[in-house]
Amino acid sequence: MPRVLVIGAGGVGVITALSLWFKRESDVSLVVRSDYDKVSRHGYTIESCDYGQLEGWRPHNIYRTVEDAAAEANERGYDYVVVTTKNIIDGPADSRLPNIIRPVLEKNKKLHGSQLTTHILLVQNGIDIEKDILQEFPKDEYQYTVLSGIQLIGSTKIGTAHISQVSQDYLTCGAFDPQDTAAVQAANEFVKMYSNEGHNFVEFDPRVRYSRWKKLVYNAAINTSTALVGLDVPRCLEFGVDKKSTEVEVFRPAMEEIIAIAASEGITIEEKFITTFTEITRNKVFKPSMCVDRDKGQLMELEVILGNPIRIARKNGVPTPTLSVLYYLLVLVQARLKEQKGLLKFDEQTARLVNE
Amino acid sequence: MPRVLVIGAGGVGVITALSLWFKRESDVSLVVRSDYDKVSRHGYTIESCDYGQLEGWRPHNIYRTVEDAAAEANERGYDYVVVTTKNIIDGPADSRLPNIIRPVLEKNKKLHGSQLTTHILLVQNGIDIEKDILQEFPKDEYQYTVLSGIQLIGSTKIGTAHISQVSQDYLTCGAFDPQDTAAVQAANEFVKMYSNEGHNFVEFDPRVRYSRWKKLVYNAAINTSTALVGLDVPRCLEFGVDKKSTEVEVFRPAMEEIIAIAASEGITIEEKFITTFTEITRNKVFKPSMCVDRDKGQLMELEVILGNPIRIARKNGVPTPTLSVLYYLLVLVQARLKEQKGLLKFDEQTARLVNE
Numbered sequence: 001m002p003r004v005l006v007i008g009a010g011g012v013g014v015i016t017a018l019s020l021w022f023k024r025e026s027d028v029s030l031v032v033r034s035d036y037d038k039v040s041r042h043g044y045t046i047e048s049c050d051y052g053q054l055e056g057w058r059p060h061n062i063y064r065t066v067e068d069a070a071a072e073a074n075e076r077g078y079d080y081v082v083v084t085t086k087n088i089i090d091g092p093a094d095s096r097l098p099n100i101i102r103p104v105l106e107k108n109k110k111l112h113g114s115q116l117t118t119h120i121l122l123v124q125n126g127i128d129i130e131k132d133i134l135q136e137f138p139k140d141e142y143q144y145t146v147l148s149g150i151q152l153i154g155s156t157k158i159g160t161a162h163i164s165q166v167s168q169d170y171l172t173c174g175a176f177d178p179q180d181t182a183a184v185q186a187a188n189e190f191v192k193m194y195s196n197e198g199h200n201f202v203e204f205d206p207r208v209r210y211s212r213w214k215k216l217v218y219n220a221a222i223n224t225s226t227a228l229v230g231l232d233v234p235r236c237l238e239f240g241v242d243k244k245s246t247e248v249e250v251f252r253p254a255m256e257e258i259i260a261i262a263a264s265e266g267i268t269i270e271e272k273f274i275t276t277f278t279e280i281t282r283n284k285v286f287k288p289s290m291c292v293d294r295d296k297g298q299l300m301e302l303e304v305i306l307g308n309p310i311r312i313a314r315k316n317g318v319p320t321p322t323l324s325v326l327y328y329l330l331v332l333v334q335a336r337l338k339e340q341k342g343l344l345k346f347d348e349q350t351a352r353l354v355n356e
Numbered sequence: 357m358p359r360v361l362v363i364g365a366g367g368v369g370v371i372t373a374l375s376l377w378f379k380r381e382s383d384v385s386l387v388v389r390s391d392y393d394k395v396s397r398h399g400y401t402i403e404s405c406d407y408g409q410l411e412g413w414r415p416h417n418i419y420r421t422v423e424d425a426a427a428e429a430n431e432r433g434y435d436y437v438v439v440t441t442k443n444i445i446d447g448p449a450d451s452r453l454p455n456i457i458r459p460v461l462e463k464n465k466k467l468h469g470s471q472l473t474t475h476i477l478l479v480q481n482g483i484d485i486e487k488d489i490l491q492e493f494p495k496d497e498y499q500y501t502v503l504s505g506i507q508l509i510g511s512t513k514i515g516t517a518h519i520s521q522v523s524q525d526y527l528t529c530g531a532f533d534p535q536d537t538a539a540v541q542a543a544n545e546f547v548k549m550y551s552n553e554g555h556n557f558v559e560f561d562p563r564v565r566y567s568r569w570k571k572l573v574y575n576a577a578i579n580t581s582t583a584l585v586g587l588d589v590p591r592c593l594e595f596g597v598d599k600k601s602t603e604v605e606v607f608r609p610a611m612e613e614i615i616a617i618a619a620s621e622g623i624t625i626e627e628k629f630i631t632t633f634t635e636i637t638r639n640k641v642f643k644p645s646m647c648v649d650r651d652k653g654q655l656m657e658l659e660v661i662l663g664n665p666i667r668i669a670r671k672n673g674v675p676t677p678t679l680s681v682l683y684y685l686l687v688l689v690q691a692r693l694k695e696q697k698g699l700l701k702f703d704e705q706t707a708r709l710v711n712e
Contacts, residue, residue, distance in 0.1 A: 346590075348641045
């Protein structure tokens with residue numbers, strides 16, 4: 001059986017581990033940072049719309065850190081590493097993606113050299129998120145593929161070792177590089193060992209970059225705007241001038257700009273999705289992830305959701321008047337969150353950033 | 357002696373009343389809403405950089421409301437009505453400018469008909485703020501002029517009946533309509549009776565509309581941006597990408613747009629002020645008024661500072677890509693503040709505004 005290590009034990013990561021465990025086609029390890037002691041003694045309490053009520057559930061193995069998971073790996077290492085943590089490329093060093101997965105890649109290399117291919121599945125938001133990995137781990141030194149997971153799921157950690165999943169798990173999985181046949185094969189294999197008919201919904205994604213740009217139409221325009229104003233999506237729509245200005249003056253222009261940036265990369269996103277994404281949460285009170293992070297004082301996935309698209313637009317000469325204002329204002333909100341967390345220092349006497 | 361009624365007893369209003377009282381060329385009445393009982397018994401405690409330490413200070417008359425001030429006016433009525441309250445044209449009805457001053461205008465009319473001209477001095481932010489008055493009080497029924505005051509002052513109410521003034525009072529005063537000779541004369545008279553040499557600094561403003569557009573270059577671009585991100589100005593500048601993006605991507609484009617809107621109205625604001633206003637608070641931690649209001653959960657002067665310029669731009673066909681995003685996002689922040697204050701209701705079940 002393939003051995004899978006799931007990194008990140010929030011609402012998404014635990015249901016990911018549970019889905020694999022339920023299928024019984026893989027050996028599942030989970031990195032459980034803060035809840036380790038409780039999970040180790042009593043397991044998880046899970047209310048899941050996909051799998052029902054579970055008490056004392058555990059995957060095959062749990063570890064406190066990725067380092068522990070690497071150190072205690074048996075002689076087989078890990079075939080799949082599934083990353084479900086937030087992707088904050090401007091955050092502290094230990095939260096950066098290459099640093100998170102490094103222990104497993106090094107261990108696999110040490111155990112098997114080029115005989116074992118590590119399949120790294122990123123179940124994360126944003127565009128160009130695989131590039132940091134390709135840059136930090138040269139292909140002639142490490143044997144790996146990078147897979148993309150885009151997940152729609154309503155699942156939240158509501159207490160220590162306590163998960164509530166309220167909407168069905170919908171996962172699309174594919175290869176970032178569609179020419180990489182090993183990656184395509186690994187993605188198909190993962191779809192098979194993750195799919196639980198009648199419970200979740202999983203499918204192979206033949207066009208990862210298209211799917212990611214499509215999701216960005218929503219995230220770069222709507223998720224970002226809600227984070228700036230601190231309101232859920234229906235309130236944003238209803239509170240506009242004549243109940244229209246948010247859609248007409250902010251959401252739609254921003255979404256048009258994302259579609260134009262995607263087009264400059266040769267990716268065609270159909271215009272109809274602008275209406276789809278505007279309507280999708282009009283009738284249900286829902287706060288997108290960046291707004292939730294801001295409210296909780298956590299760093300937002302700003303750079304992978306909006307910074308990377310803006311940089312592509314710059315490179316390709318695509319004008320982004322709306323997205324730029326959103327981005328450069330959110331850079332300030334992100335800095336405010338960093339200052340609150342002590343990740344940057346500002347000296348009020350000199351009115352300058354303190355370089356550390 | 358002219359009789360002056362000052363409306364609004366915050367940091368600005370109290371120092372305004374004090375400055376007039378100090379000169380001893382007018383009879384000064386002040387509307388003191390929430391602090392009335394304490395002021396009536398013990399007077400004000402004031403630490404003023406312009407007038408020193410005062411204990412138990414009172415103007416000639418104090419009133420709890422404008423209605424009381426009108427009812428108890430002697431047979432002379434009021435020559436000047438100085439309004440120092442915030443100007444929230446989208447706020448509750450009793451905070452709207454025409455409703456605030458109506459009792460005095462009606463009283464003066466009843467006492468003297470067209471024999472007494474009421475000079476209404478608006479010491480408030482924004483553009484087109486006089487239009488509501490002109491619309492609500494027909495010139496053939498009411499005898500009045502409308503004067504503009506633009507005040508730079510650091511003065512705050514730091515406790516009940518307790519005012520701290522930390523930076524010198526600088527007031528420019530003129531006629532909204534420079535063709536109105538009665539208004540020009542009244543503005544000059546006010547400058548004279550307000551000016552305390554060696555204490556404050558006051559001058560006649562021959563170009564009110566120019567001065568107001570000039571101040572908007574700062575307020576519509578910088579004050580607004582700080583309110584969206586919840587940071588003082590130096591932090592906004594320092595926290596930008598490479599310490600530059602806030603200035604280059606937000607402040608300057610927004611200021612350019614205000615200058616373009618002013619130009620469409622025949623008002624030329626010199627480009628040099630863009631640099632002046634960017635630098636003016638770079639080295640001193642300072643939160644502009646809209647940011648302070650947002651932090652305190654109070655409504656912001658959004659419509660007179662940014663809504664009115666946007667509407668003028670629409671009318672004149674001036675593109676405002678930056679200001680529009682700022683405005684339509686701040687409309688949502690303002691609505692969030694209104695919901696918090698119970699001024700609007702949102703039904704989470706239907707995800708719709710409740711029409712009342």
